[in-house]
Amino acid sequence: MSRKVYLSKKVPKKVPKILIVNSDKMDYSEVKLFIPKDSRGRATLDRPWYIWFNYRNPKTGKFDSSSKFNFKLGINRYKTVAQRKACGKNLVGAFTRLLKEGYNPYENTIPINNALTFEVTEVTFFEAITQALKDKKTTWAESTSASVDFRINKFIDFATTHKFIHNPARDIKRAHIVEFLKYIKRKGETATSVNNYRAAISGVFSQMVENSHIEHNFVKDIRKEKSNPVKNHPFTTAQISDIRNYLEVNDPYLLDYLRVLAYSFLRNREVLRLRVKDVDLTNRLLTDKTKTKAIEKVFIIDQLYEILVKMNLEKYDPNSFVFTPNGHPAYWEASEKSKTDHFGHRFKAVKRHFNLGREYGIYSFRHSFAVNIYEHFIASGLSQSEAISKMLPITRHDSVEGLKNYLREKRRMLPKDFSHTISIDL
Incomplete structure (x- = not known):
């Protein structure tokens, strides 16, 4: 019309x-x-x-x-x-x-x-949100697209049930989104999950603004739910030693996977994207698609070099994935979520054996190594700012403040002893 x-x-x-x-x-x-x-x-x-x-x-x-x-x-x-x-x-x-x-x-x-x-x-809300979702998918990674698609389809089902899906797009109000988020919360979703639904809808509504189908993305103005998600805690040195000894006997391939993740500071999905051709042992470089950059070059340090040499990658097809359920490089047709779930399930055996809680996971190794490097720099006499500066190219955080917040979250950026500055005796 x-x-x-x-x-x-x-x-x-x-x-x-x-x-x-x-x-x-x-x-x-x-x-x-x-x-x-x-x-x-x-x-x-x-x-x-x-x-x-x-x-x-x-x-x-x-x-x-x-x-x-x-x-x-x-x-x-x-x-x-x-x-x-x-x-x-x-x-x-x-x-x-x-x-x-x-x-x-x-x-x-x-x-x-x-x-x-x-x-x-004029377009209906269904036409507008469907087009916006289609447009956004061209810029999203497969994992992001799948998770947002799921949440937006839930919202579309809600809009259909409550009979506003075919209303003009410009007639959709903040109240529609608020009621949906309340509905999701009543269904038992956690605060973190509710916030993820809000973020997914907001991203698509931003595209609707770009498409001139609505005037303003009012979703971003909706207050987030307060949440305290369980974070992956770093392991102690003793815990890592125990886990290494256990895996050397029970799952050495998983141990190699964890070592590559920890020594490269890549994320789960990024390690699983690695193909044989991405590993350049001559120039000691990994080439990978990461969360924040389309292509990332990662230096292969000595410890990582030893692991990759031991895997005899040159024997396999260059397009094979480095880590697969086969225990060696091979083709693996599966979604990134399925791939991370596979190694996550294998790590659950470790958690059961050592009675580890929800606060520990595969990411804990990455955090442990970051904390270890930071403490080494501090112990060697560097100031906090000097240590942070040297760590940036290692952890590849986007900013100094981002790395500071990351380390602070792991409860390791404690102040030096300030007892000499207190003159009050309580």
């Missing part, structure tokens, strides 16, 4: 092709298209595109920090650089014309005599 929109109070959601009209110097700057670039200076689709211009602040009469305006208007729904450039060119032309004819972004109006008309296509 289409409807005519009379543009006199707000900027259009879709703008027609309009030729740029040259004008004398006015209260606004030239309208430009912002094209984000990658590290090689090439246009990238990984960050938002938008058109922007400056408009003289009516209170100060100057171009200042508040005088810059930018608009996306659906440009980021296009999936190629060429399409976004074409759309951006049209938007630049349209806004140039609007400014020429009196559009004032502070007042968000244009003169009635120069109003434009254009077509807006």
